[in-house]
Amino acid sequence: MGTNAIMENTTAGQGVKKMEASFLIDATKCIGCRGCQISCKSWNQNGTDRTTAGPTFTNPPKLNSKTYTNIAFFESEQNGAVSWNFARNGCFHCKKPACASVCPVEALVKTPEGPVIYRAERCIGCRYCMLACPFNVPKYEWEKLSPKIQKCTFCYDRLLAGMIPACAKTCPTGTIHFSDSIEKNLAEAKKRISENPGKYHNHIYGEKEAGGTSVLLLSALPLDQIGHAKVGDQVLPDLTWKYISGIPAIIGVVLAAGIGSWVITRRMKNMDKEDE
Amino acid sequence: MSTERHEIKMFTPMTLGLLILIIAGAVSVYKRMTLGLGATTNLQDDFPWGFWIGFDVLGGVAMAAGGFVIASAVYLFNMKKYKPIARPAILTAFLGYLLAASGIFLDIGQPFRIWHPMVMWQVHSIMFIVAIHVVIYTTVLAMESSPMFFERIGLKGVQRFVEKIMMPIALFGTLLSTLHQSSLGAVYLIVPDKLHPLWYSSLLPFSFLVSAIMMGLSMVSFESILSSKFFKHQANVGILSGLARGSMVAIGFYFVLKIFVLLKGPGIGAAFAGTMEARLYLLEMAVGVIVPLILLLIPAMRNSTGSIFLVNCLVIVGVVINRMNVAIFGLLRHAHERGASYFPTTNEFMVTLFLVALGIFLFKFACKYFNVLSYEEVKQ
Numbered sequence: 233m234g235t236n237a238i239m240e241n242t243t244a245g246q247g248v249k250k251m252e253a254s255f256l257i258d259a260t261k262c263i264g265c266r267g268c269q270i271s272c273k274s275w276n277q278n279g280t281d282r283t284t285a286g287p288t289f290t291n292p293p294k295l296n297s298k299t300y301t302n303i304a305f306f307e308s309e310q311n312g313a314v315s316w317n318f319a320r321n322g323c324f325h326c327k328k329p330a331c332a333s334v335c336p337v338e339a340l341v342k343t344p345e346g347p348v349i350y351r352a353e354r355c356i357g358c359r360y361c362m363l364a365c366p367f368n369v370p371k372y373e374w375e376k377l378s379p380k381i382q383k384c385t386f387c388y389d390r391l392l393a394g395m396i397p398a399c400a401k402t403c404p405t406g407t408i409h410f411s412d413s414i415e416k417n418l419a420e421a422k423k424r425i426s427e428n429p430g431k432y433h434n435h436i437y438g439e440k441e442a443g444g445t446s447v448l449l450l451s452a453l454p455l456d457q458i459g460h461a462k463v464g465d466q467v468l469p470d471l472t473w474k475y476i477s478g479i480p481a482i483i484g485v486v487l488a489a490g491i492g493s494w495v496i497t498r499r500m501k502n503m504d505k506e507d508e
Numbered sequence: 509m510s511t512e513r514h515e516i517k518m519f520t521p522m523t524l525g526l527l528i529l530i531i532a533g534a535v536s537v538y539k540r541m542t543l544g545l546g547a548t549t550n551l552q553d554d555f556p557w558g559f560w561i562g563f564d565v566l567g568g569v570a571m572a573a574g575g576f577v578i579a580s581a582v583y584l585f586n587m588k589k590y591k592p593i594a595r596p597a598i599l600t601a602f603l604g605y606l607l608a609a610s611g612i613f614l615d616i617g618q619p620f621r622i623w624h625p626m627v628m629w630q631v632h633s634i635m636f637i638v639a640i641h642v643v644i645y646t647t648v649l650a651m652e653s654s655p656m657f658f659e660r661i662g663l664k665g666v667q668r669f670v671e672k673i674m675m676p677i678a679l680f681g682t683l684l685s686t687l688h689q690s691s692l693g694a695v696y697l698i699v700p701d702k703l704h705p706l707w708y709s710s711l712l713p714f715s716f717l718v719s720a721i722m723m724g725l726s727m728v729s730f731e732s733i734l735s736s737k738f739f740k741h742q743a744n745v746g747i748l749s750g751l752a753r754g755s756m757v758a759i760g761f762y763f764v765l766k767i768f769v770l771l772k773g774p775g776i777g778a779a780f781a782g783t784m785e786a787r788l789y790l791l792e793m794a795v796g797v798i799v800p801l802i803l804l805l806i807p808a809m810r811n812s813t814g815s816i817f818l819v820n821c822l823v824i825v826g827v828v829i830n831r832m833n834v835a836i837f838g839l840l841r842h843a844h845e846r847g848a849s850y851f852p853t854t855n856e857f858m859v860t861l862f863l864v865a866l867g868i869f870l871f872k873f874a875c876k877y878f879n880v881l882s883y884e885e886v887k888q
């Protein structure tokens with residue numbers, strides 16, 4: 233089913249139930265099994281990569297055009313013992329997505345249910361979305377002649393069919409917790425932090441980052457220590473909109489100045505003539 | 509009306525060199541189109557925009573600014589003195605935009621969908637605004653250069669008509685250019701966490717506009733001097749020192765703006781932090797702003813063709829360094845943090861060389877077959 237068809241379906245089915253898809257991902261529960269990685273690949277029919285052993289167990293080392301989510305492994309020392317931390321990477325489905333705001337053809341769009349989805353048939357491949365995404369999520373099929381952007385869809389097709397996303401469904405430890413309300417997940421995250429003093433680094437990643445996202449992260453370590461980008465709280469599209477909304481004023485000023493100087497300089501020329 | 513254009517020889521070592529570059533570059537373009545971006549460029553997930561955006565698109569468009577500056581001087585401010593350079597300036601702008609548009613065509617992953625933004629409007633996207641501008645302004649530039657075409661094919665009436673309505677065309681062109689030059693700076697407003705603070709600022713659109721005006725003035729002056737050397741006629745010193753005075757004002761203003769942005773942003777210390785970015789920033793400022801400004805402030809320098817030429821070269825190189833800093837070097841730190849890096853492939857360089865060589869060749873070709881450089885003699 234093309235994503236356009238999905239979009240139409242949703243608009244038709246709107247009002248039935250207000251959904252606001254959200255993940256609460258609690259890294260302290262993750263055991264690094266990578267079930268989410270596999271089930272994501274299998275649901276989205278994304279192929280595999282030939283990889284080589286790297287310095288860590290993270291494999292593939294980064295998200296790529298065939299990998300919408302991966303688990304990054306971080307080894308550290310705590311109280312003299314080796315300790316593992318796992319970070320799940322993927323799209324945050326921002327409330328105000330930079331990727332969709334920069335796309336010149338609305339190939340990336342924020343759906344009413346929350347997922348930010350991609351409509352390949354519109355995309356011109358400018359890759360502005362990749363530059364703009366503060367979390368470095370959209371990936372490109374560099375090797376192809378007719379390449380597409382690839383990123384997590386929040387399993388939009390499953391959501392519409394009443395199923396929860398494949399990765400959340402597979403997760404055996406409840407690390408990836410799905411909810412149909414961001415608020416509920418936020419309350420849950422706050423509860424976990426307050427009920428378990430010392431267990432969590434006191435920050436809900438995604439609550440404020442980039443103006444707030446649908447995916448919220450909890451972790452024992454500060455999130456930049458497990459590979460998550462340091463992202464400011466600004467709503468990124470607002471930065472651009474400030475400029476764009478000023479364009480009518482610029483037009484007015486340039487037109488007024490242009491016509492004004494034309495009139496004045498012509499007058500001056502005519503006066504010169506009269507003087508002669 | 510004998511014109512100098514007949515003295516232009518098409519078969520010179522320079523033309524031969526250009527042709528070799530064009531043929532070699534065409535092979536690289538062919539490779540890009542048949543093998544894809546991954547096989548022919550060093551672009552990657554952690555560095556999606558590279559040399560083509562920095563040089564062809566940002567550089568090409570900045571280079572074109574001379575077109576609107578001179579057109580508005582002549583047609584809006586009635587500065588008749590600059591009429592002789594209006595044609596080369598507008599032609600340069602046209603070629604600059606062609607460079608940018610070709611750069612975009614080759615850079616996007618789906619070149620044959622380049623028309624999509626025209627029908628799928630998305631007004632929140634700077635990229636959409638940039639795309640619309642490229643299309644409309646290239647049309648305006650074609651109209652602005654059309655008189656010499658009509659003149660050439662003997663349609664004097666049409667030529668005179670277009671020249672009559674030049675004021676509104678020039679006004680529209682000025683409007684589009686102001687928006688377009690600043691929009692290219694606005695492209696980077698969305699990456700506050702990625703672009704190095706030495707370059708990221710909410711005033712990026714404004715600094716792009718002002719530096720483009722500097723570059724445009726220098727390009728026009730640069731070409732006038734070259735063509736006078738070429739034809740062994742005296743360069744029009746009145747025009748050149750007029751342009752130099754204009755540059756002085758623009759560069760002076762840009763200097764104040766850059767210092768203001770630096771103080772408001774990362775502070776003076778960031779420029780002397782000894783990092784790669786700091787060094788490139790100082791280089792950009794020294795070459796494109798400070799040295800030219802000092803030279804131009806000395807009246808004797810401002811009136812000597814030799815030093816004006818030097819200033820032109822410095823400003824052109826300096827503004828190109830600025831664009832590369834914003835598009836490439838300022839974003840490298842972020843790529844490095846993610847374990848990636850970027851340096852263009854030979855193929856990327858060759859494609860750009862192809863476009864530049866083609867531009868120079870077309871310029872020469874136009875000078876030979878149309879009255880580009882010897883407009884004074886064709887008084888209506």
Ligand code: SF4
Binds near residue numbers: 322323326329332367
């Ligand atoms: S995380 Fe990136 S790709 Fe995902 S919605 Fe936000 S801006 Fe778009």
Ligand code: SF4
Binds near residue numbers: 335336354359
């Ligand atoms: S690459 Fe495609 S999806 Fe991304 S901004 Fe460009 S057109 Fe939109």
Ligand code: SF4
Binds near residue numbers: 301
């Ligand atoms: S929500 Fe779906 S597409 Fe996104 S990571 Fe999970 S399984 Fe993959």
